Amino acid sequence: GAVVSQHPSWVICKSGTSVKIECRSLDFQATTMFWYRQFPKQSLMLMATSNEGSKATYEQGVEKDKFLINHASLTLSTLTVTSAHPEDSSFYICSAVATAGGFTDTQYFGPGTRLTVL
Amino acid sequence: GDSVTQMEGPVTLSEEAFLTINCTYTATGYPSLFWYVQYPGEGLQLLLKATKADDKGSNKGFEATYRKETTSFHLEKGSVQVSDSAVYFCALKNTNAGKSTFGDGTTLTVKP
Numbered sequence: 760g761a762v763v764s765q766h767p768s769w770v771i772c773k774s775g776t777s778v779k780i781e782c783r784s785l786d787f788q789a790t791t792m793f794w795y796r797q798f799p800k801q802s803l804m805l806m807a808t809s810n811e812g813s814k815a816t817y818e819q820g821v822e823k824d825k826f827l828i829n830h831a832s833l834t835l836s837t838l839t840v841t842s843a844h845p846e847d848s849s850f851y852i853c854s855a856v857a858t859a860g861g862f863t864d865t866q867y868f869g870p871g872t873r874l875t876v877l
Numbered sequence: 878g879d880s881v882t883q884m885e886g887p888v889t890l891s892e893e894a895f896l897t898i899n900c901t902y903t904a905t906g907y908p909s910l911f912w913y914v915q916y917p918g919e920g921l922q923l924l925l926k927a928t929k930a931d932d933k934g935s936n937k938g939f940e941a942t943y944r945k946e947t948t949s950f951h952l953e954k955g956s957v958q959v960s961d962s963a964v965y966f967c968a969l970k971n972t973n974a975g976k977s978t979f980g981d982g983t984t985l986t987v988k989p
Contacts (some may be wrong), residue, residue: 793976866977
């Protein structure tokens with residue numbers, strides 16, 4: 760149990776376009792999802808905390824207008840990178856915390872999405 | 878604030894060697910502690926966890942003991958395999974549904 764999926768697994772786009780990444784909890788409900796960014800050979804950088812039905816909480820230094828997060832249901836959160844530029848190229852990882860079933864203190868991670876902006 | 882300090886890598890071992898990756902933490906209260914593993918090109922997978930002092934988490938031959946007196950959660954494995962090559966992250970979480978604090982990760986390479 761506790762599977763989190765991400766789609767797409769990789770995407771290549773042109774500079775100036777927008778890209779949407781989906782994060783789904785497949786077999787549990789998640790009131791909270793997290794979005795991370797990971798640069799090569801570096802740790803995870805938390806970008807924002809996404810709560811179902813409310814606005815996301817962004818970490819300091821993360822542009823909320825550039826990285827739009829929507830958490831419309833208990834099983835889906837989306838991250839949209841608007842007007843992407845080459846410096847946005849990175850590995851984006853989401854995670855979800857279950858609301859019940861004894862999982863409440865464990866984050867389950869998606870497999871990540873590799874974004875390359877040309 | 879909360880913080881996690883991991884042993885710097887990279888770590889290179891021969892197959893069947895003993896592994897220790899050190900992890901110490903600073904936190905208020907009584908956090909849960911985790912080890913995650915990330916294989917190349919993939920997301921993080923939970924390896925093991927411990928939720929209170931003196932708990933031992935174990936999985937796939939790896940184990941770590943929550944030591945409150947030394948604020949540590951060192952990861953150990955008695956005999957590593959080539960397939961254990963990955964990046965290992967130590968993390969803590971202070972509240973349910975709250976965000977986790979991660980260490981910088983330690984890259985392990987196991988050579989045959």
